[in-house]
Amino acid sequence: xxxxxxLYWIVTIALLFAxxxxxxxxxxxxxxxxxxxxxxxxxxxxxKLKVKVGSQAPDFTLPSVARDKVTLSQYRGKKNVVLSFVPxxxxxxxxxxxxxxxxVKDTFEQNNAILLGITVDNIPTLxxxxxxxxxxxxxxxSDFWPHAAVAKKYGVLRTDGVSERALFVIDKKGIIRYIDVxxxxxxxxxxxxxxxxxxxxxx
Amino acid sequence: MKKAKxxxxxxxxxxxxxxxLSATASKAPEKGETLPVFNLPIPKSSAEKAYLGLSGDGxxxxxxxxxxxxxxxxxxxxxxxxQKDAPGINxxxxxxxxxxxxxxxxxIIGIGAxxxxxxxxxxxxxxxxPFPLFPDKDFSIHKACGEVRTPYFIVVKNNEDGSHQIVHxxxxxxxxxxPFLDLVLKASGLK
Numbered sequence: 418x419x420x421x422x423x424l425y426w427i428v429t430i431a432l433l434f435a436x437x438x439x440x441x442x443x444x445x446x447x448x449x450x451x452x453x454x455x456x457x458x459x460x461x462x463x464x465k466l467k468v469k470v471g472s473q474a475p476d477f478t479l480p481s482v483a484r485d486k487v488t489l490s491q492y493r494g495k496k497n498v499v500l501s502f503v504p505x506x507x508x509x510x511x512x513x514x515x516x517x518x519x520x521v522k523d524t525f526e527q528n529n530a531i532l533l534g535i536t537v538d539n540i541p542t543l544x545x546x547x548x549x550x551x552x553x554x555x556x557x558x559s560d561f562w563p564h565a566a567v568a569k570k571y572g573v574l575r576t577d578g579v580s581e582r583a584l585f586v587i588d589k590k591g592i593i594r595y596i597d598v599x600x601x602x603x604x605x606x607x608x609x610x611x612x613x614x615x616x617x618x619x620x
Numbered sequence: 621m622k623k624a625k626x627x628x629x630x631x632x633x634x635x636x637x638x639x640x641l642s643a644t645a646s647k648a649p650e651k652g653e654t655l656p657v658f659n660l661p662i663p664k665s666s667a668e669k670a671y672l673g674l675s676g677d678g679x680x681x682x683x684x685x686x687x688x689x690x691x692x693x694x695x696x697x698x699x700x701x702x703q704k705d706a707p708g709i710n711x712x713x714x715x716x717x718x719x720x721x722x723x724x725x726x727x728i729i730g731i732g733a734x735x736x737x738x739x740x741x742x743x744x745x746x747x748x749x750p751f752p753l754f755p756d757k758d759f760s761i762h763k764a765c766g767e768v769r770t771p772y773f774i775v776v777k778n779n780e781d782g783s784h785q786i787v788h789x790x791x792x793x794x795x796x797x798x799p800f801l802d803l804v805l806k807a808s809g810l811k
Contacts, residue, residue, distance in 0.1 A: 444733035446699035447792035
């Protein structure tokens with residue numbers, strides 16, 4: 418009897434794992450061909466936030482793919498800012514996030530917002546990867562060196578050295594108004610970000 | 621012990637069913653096959669209902685669309701190639717729409733893999749898509765279709781007897797409206 422029970426456990430656990438893995442879902446665009454590195458389900462969140470809604474957004478300056486430098490505080494008094502951290506170039510969900518933001522520029526503009534895309538990858542990697550996305554209207558910033566310094570400041574650096582899939586909405590005064598440290602395995606629905614942006618813009 | 625055995629058996633069975641239901645097809649739908657089984661919501665818009673020849677509320681299956689041929693595009697608002705192809709697919713719709721002989725015979729729909737209704741609406745608005753688009757928020761249709769890369773085109777021929785068959789399928793590589801229409805006409809035997 419114990420042997421049989423053991424078998425039931427093995428089958429049960431195997432099926433449980435199978436159903437867990439089936440929860441990771443994404444659609445890879447043909448634009449990336451076979452170049453997307455497949456990853457397994459990851460721990461949904463693997464960091465501890467160091468900022469909160471209502472607090473001043475830590476300032477930073479990062480190099481962009483367009484070969485200039487972008488400082489968060491340069492938008493102070495001018496624009497709301499959305500920071501979109503994604504974990505890594507050439508991975509499944511990340512490759513299907515910014516291209517969507519790229520076709521709703523008008524939504525960001527209507528809400529007086531700029532979008533800053535950030536990863537911990539270096540510039541050449543980001544250059545090659547974002548080139549597959551078409552011409553992006555927003556800056557892509559590299560938080561590569563000192564490694565993930567900005568992700569660390571915000572508390573969205575995972576223990577394996579990549580950032581969370583996280584969204585921050587910062588108002589014109591530089592105050593954080595919305596934080597979504599999303600399950601790294603899933604793309605945040607656009608409507609949640611747009612609702613947060615509209616709320617900030619109405620203030 | 622019997623109780624424990626019963627519990628394990630039931631638990632295993634439930635998990636098996638749950639896994640089977642969320643199962644990912646091992647391959648994409650291909651020519652000569654039938655479509656994977658899935659339902660779509662009947663559109664609320666009366667214009668879209670009329671376009672598809674559907675009425676009422678609830679769900680429908682693609683072969684219920686009143687047309688000889690249905691072109692299905694599995695796309696995503698987050699997919700650069702789907703964005704690039706969008707004007708060309710709109711042109712395909714117009715080519716069909718302005719041809720009185722084809723207008724009632726060929727219909728186009730899009731299924732947004734992993735896209736919410738809001739995201740489908742955003743894509744529709746950005747590209748002024750004139751045909752119905754459906755959300756596949758939880759990727760269930762995308763999974764049933766073997767998690768194809770997007771865009772993926774499936775041309776379905778509805779037969780007189782109610783059966784249907786995939787007469788053409790391709791990943792990406794949209795060749796432009798007229799060449800694609802020629803391909804659809806040839807594959808479906810409409811020409």
